[in-house]
Amino acid sequence: MSSSPQFTDLEYERSADGVYKLNYDVRAEMDTPIRNHAWCLRLSLPDDDFFEVEHFSRYVEPECSPSTAVDYLGQEYSYGLVREDHSVFRYGLSATIRQHSSYGRRPDTVPIQIFLRSDRLTELDHKNIPWLAAFQSPDKPKDPLEWSIGAMHEITQNMIYLTGTTNYSTPAGDAVSQGSGVCQDFAHILIGLCRAHGVPARYVNGFFVGEGETHAWVEVFVQGRWYGLDPTHNRLVVQDYVPLARGRNAEDCSLNRGVWSSVVQQHQRISASLVEVGE
Amino acid sequence: MGLISLRTANQLYWLGRYVQRALDLLHRLYETHGNETAPVGLRFEEFCECLGIESEFANRDAFLQSLFFEKENSYSILFSLTTAYENAVFLRNTIGHEGFAYLRLAFNTLESLRVVNFYDVKPVIDYLYAFWGSLDECADRRVRAMVRWGKWVEIRDLAGRFEDSDDKLEKAVGQLQENLHVLEVAEHLNVAQALDREGGIDFTNELFTTIYRP
Amino acid sequence: MQKTQQRGHSRRGPGGYVVLEPDVGAGKNREFKLGYSDLDRLKAYLNRYAITFGLFQDNTFHDRLFPFGTVPRVIGPWEFDTLEKGLRQRVHALNLFLHDIYHERKVLRDKIVPEEFVFACPAYLPEVYGVRPPANVYAHLSGIDLVQASDGTWFILEDNLRVPSGASYPLIAREAYHTVCPGLISDMPVRESRDYPQMLGRVMDDVNPGGISVVLSPGRFNAAFFEHSYLAEKMGVPLVFGNDLEVDGEYVYFKDVGGHRERVGAVYRRLSDEYLDPMVFEPDSIIGVPNLMSVYRKGNVAIINAVGNGIADDKGIYYFVPALIKYYLGEEAILRNAPTYLPFFERDRNHVLQNLHRLVIKDVAEAGGYGVVFGSMLSADKRRLLADAIRAEPRRFIGQEVVEFRSLQVFDQHKVVRRRADLRAYVLHGKDISVWPSGLTRYAMDRGSMIVNSSQGGGFKDTWVLSL
Incomplete structure (x- = not known):
């Protein structure tokens, strides 16, 4: 790594808010169909002082009525079960976020x-x-x-x-x-x-x-x-x-964690983009 | 009625098959007894031919030794009982602690023998019948039906190989139908499909052509 | 001890017998004895049922018969009464500790236990931080290991609050006594112990938020698979493996072969935390139930014992249990710990280093009798190495006085010999806390040996608690 950005100043002013568009899409393709596929995905944005989520949507395919739960840090996650045969598993989210750039996040309750x-x-x-x-x-x-x-x-x-x-x-x-x-x-x-x-x-x-x-x-x-x-x-x-x-x-x-019972080759394509769209 | 998982159903089926295989072959082997040139049943070469296994044994004793004790011979009594016992270990709570004990006794008795002597083998047969009896007395009806299913398939398989008359088969089918009516059709299908996947045999087809035959 | 040894002599020959100790019949002017022929029958009875435990040796699995010491251990009613009170008190405090440590952590703020002993311990699982198990019970079934010193004093040696095993062995042995010598049992009289599966079943019912109960086994090649299937049968609940269950939405289900499914409300799991749910713990675990923890977090299934209990039976925490009893219950501990030193504290460390030659040193990370070193048996070089290890990582070790524990009668090849033995008592916590009036007595195979673990060749005995 050659040049590194300068930031000797540790005082972080609250600068102007930015508005971002986030798109995240993952497509996993299996060489043979799988079934009884249990999955667990992080598809939630943190509940944070620094974000205002203006638009949010997420998806999991094939359709399988996902549930949500909360982990030890209070973060929401999704989980579910696809029973029938499928050789493509796809999920993702898209969001528009207003981000306040203050620094220093509050502690969680976990020790x-x-x-x-x-x-x-x-x-x-x-x-x-x-x-x-x-x-x-x-x-x-x-x-x-x-x-x-x-x-x-x-x-x-x-x-x-x-x-x-x-x-x-x-x-x-x-x-x-x-x-x-x-x-x-x-x-x-x-x-x-x-x-x-x-x-x-x-x-x-x-x-x-x-x-x-x-x-x-x-x-x-x-x-x-x-x-x-x-x-x-x-x-x-x-x-x-x-x-x-x-x-x-x-x-x-x-x-992303997933469990199914057969041995398959999996090809995964991930695309993520975070773009500032201005005010 | 108790709950049965697909895995348990599958193991009950195989338990039924292997216990029946051991019993059935013990009877048939006994019939090869007697005069070597004119036994009541088959000569040992014919016996091997029916099972589709090598028959190059020096004499009848060597043949019996192998059919009783050879671990690699998948038609040996020891192999059948070992496999039945291995399944039963998983099923102790399903078939009952007592039923399990009879299988273990059968297995232990056979394992302790070194040479074939039909008198010494008799307790093995006794224990296996005690096992069937204990199953009828103690086990859940669905459990019984699953084991009987395996038993019936084995009877049919061996009857085919040894070209038995139809009487024996008829009796077995009747017994099975009596037992199977406690199961739901969906259950039959599930088990049959699981077995198809595992054994590469078309049980689903067999189920409908033989048991549910018109 | 000399005295009892004389009284408890055995007569040789085919008509021989063993006089049971302690000699509780003395006051009644009679002896309680077990004939040699009965002892043989008892052994044969157990063999019939394949009372095995599994063992891996040279990477292959062996189903071993668990050596059965046919002469039972006898505990008198008053003695057991004290044990019972002490054990209930101990488990009560440990359960409160578990709740506290995963919620408010008052015990740390009040400096009863140093923080290092909790947070640096891998058994403290953040994954269950803030999770309230159904009915707030953590330690549903505890196996508490005790030894009795030669003078009769009982000492707690170890707590097991994760997946304590072994109850089925004395349970089935009791069946054998009822078959072979029912008269002796009713004459003494021995307290009934055969309702253990019902006791355990009641605990499961007490904490079950709705649905059936199951026993979840890691599989055939688990050391205690016999026990899993035996208890499942006796409780009348399904024995399941991970993939017999599925999580769908808010609940866990048992998948029946008929196509329907049944909600599961209580899982008596016999696999350890790290294999329980591949979505949260060990991702490669194929013996767990994916997403089980999500349902657990929502309070929709009871897991027996609770996840994260390992922190309470850590060998480091053991040292503090008497203090925990005082802290949570305001009572003095009824049962004593074996005298223990924590090298973590400087004063204790010096004591341990100076007395290495007569202490037993335990590595807190090990279990099953491994990582236990008797200082007296080490060469000077080895002792120096151990001292260095203690200096480098003081928190990793505890030092204990060697308790000269009592030897019990063992019938071995038609004569009675004496072997050291411990006792695992089983404490059940549902709506109430109770102690099973029996227990697993484990004895060392060799004369003089103090290692009683079954994985290291030890045998077992039934434990007879006498009624008043």
């Missing part, structure tokens, strides 16, 4: 300490990687937010964004050793660094402005608020981001 617990995906062994070793001082950072931002800089300077070198279950440590990964790996590394220093950190899955797939970033908990950091783009998450799921790591935030 914050769970975001300090290391896990398989975010655990880091500092010893063998020089740039990680530099983080090894056991002292708690004086200003945890500033410290976290510094850690994010380090990641962007020492890691190369390269698709195909990691997969959905690659632990942060492996990505660090090979020096490359994608947004998920960058996020896991930052989470691992923060937790090792006593800064609660969590994973966010959602959308970043532009066209493409879904994106992942990090939130750190400092002085009673959650602040978003995007180690892939080396920037603070102020506007231009729409979260869909928060949790301890990527597995906790998977947008």
Whole structure:
């Protein structure tokens, strides 16, 4: 990563509101039909001070009367069951969102300490990687937010964004050793660094402005608020981001889980776009 | 009446098949007894031919040894009882703790034998009949119907292979129809379809041509 | 002990017998005895039913017969009365702790338990944070392991609030005694224990928000599969595997082969939390029920035991249970913990490090008798390694005094020998809390051994509680 955006100023003014159009569509095609397909999808926008949802619709095909429930962070999700044979499973949402770009999200009721617990995906062994070793001082950072931002800089300077070198279950440590990964790996590394220093950190899955797939970033908990950091783009998450799921790591935030009984080859096409449409 | 899952129905069916296979073959093997050149039943070469298995045995004893104890021979008594027992382990709560015990006793007894001696084998047959009896006494009617279904298919299969007269078959079909009327047609279909998928046999067709025959 | 050993002598030869201990007939001027021939009959009776437990060895599955110690353990009525009170108190407090720790967390704010012991513990599951299980019961069925010291004092060794197993073994053994020696049982007299399935069924009814009850088994190759099917039969409920159930909308259903389905209101699950629902936990689990947790979160199904109970039977939390009893119930603990030290506290750590040679050290992450190390049996090198491990990760270990627990009579190859034994008591929590008047007594196979776990070769006995 060559140049990184400048943002030494940590004061975040409430800037002008932006209006965004979000479209998310996933089409999974199976080579042979499946049945008794139980699914669980993140198809709800968070209930947040920072958003006003002006228009919202979502769909799941084949039709199967979905239900909704709420997870431990109070986030709504959808689930259901498709009994009959089908070889295409499609779902998505579209929304128009007015986003207020203030910074610092309120805490949830779940104990914050769970975001300090290391896990398989975010655990880091500092010893063998020089740039990680530099983080090894056991002292708690004086200003945890500033410290976290510094850690994010380090990641962007020492890691190369390269698709195909990691997969959905690659632990942060492996990505660090090979020096490359994608947004998920960058996020896991930052989470691992923060937790090792006593800064609660969590994973966010959602959308970043532009066209493409879904994106992942990090939130750190400092002085009673959650602040978003995007180690892939080396920037603070102020506007231009729409979260869909928060949790301890990527597995906790998977947008889509499905279970059926046969073994099939699956081809998945994801398209996501988040576009600012102005006032 | 109790609830039965598709998996349980499937296992009950196979339990019925394997218990019946063991019993049926025990009787037929007994009939190969006697004078080697003029047995009451078939000569062992003919026996093998009916089952479609290799018949290259040195003598009748070797043949019996294999048909009783060879684990790889899918027509051996031990194989049938092992498979029946394996299904029964899943079904202990469905067929009842007592019914299960009879199967286990049959299995244990056979497993403890080393050479074929029809006197020693007799308790195996006793236990298997005790199992059928216990099933009739204790098990739910739907459970019974599922096991009988498997039993009937096995009777029919072996009767076909050994070219039995029709009498035996008629009796079995009558017994099955008596039992099956407790099941819903939808249930028949479900089980048959599940079996089609698993065994590659067209049970659905068989169900309608044989049991529901005009 | 010397004395009882003399009184409890056995006569050799075919007419021989074992005099049951403790010698409760002494006051009545008589002995209660079991003849050798009856002991043989008892063994044969159990063999008939294949009382097995599964074991993986060298990556293959073995169905093992669970060695049956035919001489029962006898517990007198007054003694059991104390056990009963103590166990009910303990489970009551643990249930309140579970509610608290997944809701208000007062116990942490009041500093009864250090935060580290809860939040750093992988058994604390955020997934059930804020979830209120039906009837607010978490610990429906607890298996509490106790040992009796040579002087008669009972100590709690371990709590099991996840998926405690084993009740079916003494249950079926009791059937054997009723068949082989019914007179002895009514003479003593021994309290009835064969209604355990009904007790468990009542607990399920108490918490069932609507629908049938089922036993959910992980499958044939689970160590305790025999027990799953046995209890299902005796309770008269279906034994199911994950894909016999489905979640549709707000409820869980049992899929009947006839095409209809039946709502399920209570699931006595015998698989651990991480395999329960692939949508929330281990995504590759094929033995769970997809979306079960969604229905659970809505209070539309009772899961027995509750999800997330592991935090209450953590070996680290064990240390604090007497304090929890005091905190939640305002009472002193009736039953004592085995003297335990937490290296997490500096003072305890020093004590543990200085006394490694005579303590038993347990790794809090392990179960089933694994990760238990007797300091006295380690070489100096190994002891040093252990000390380093304790210094590096003090929270991971507990140190315990070795309780010299009582040996019981075991009939082995036509003579009576003595083996160390523990007791797993079963506590049931529905509308009320009750203790099953029996229990699983497990004994070590080898002389002098203190490891009684079935996975490590131990055997079992029935436990006879006498009525007044």
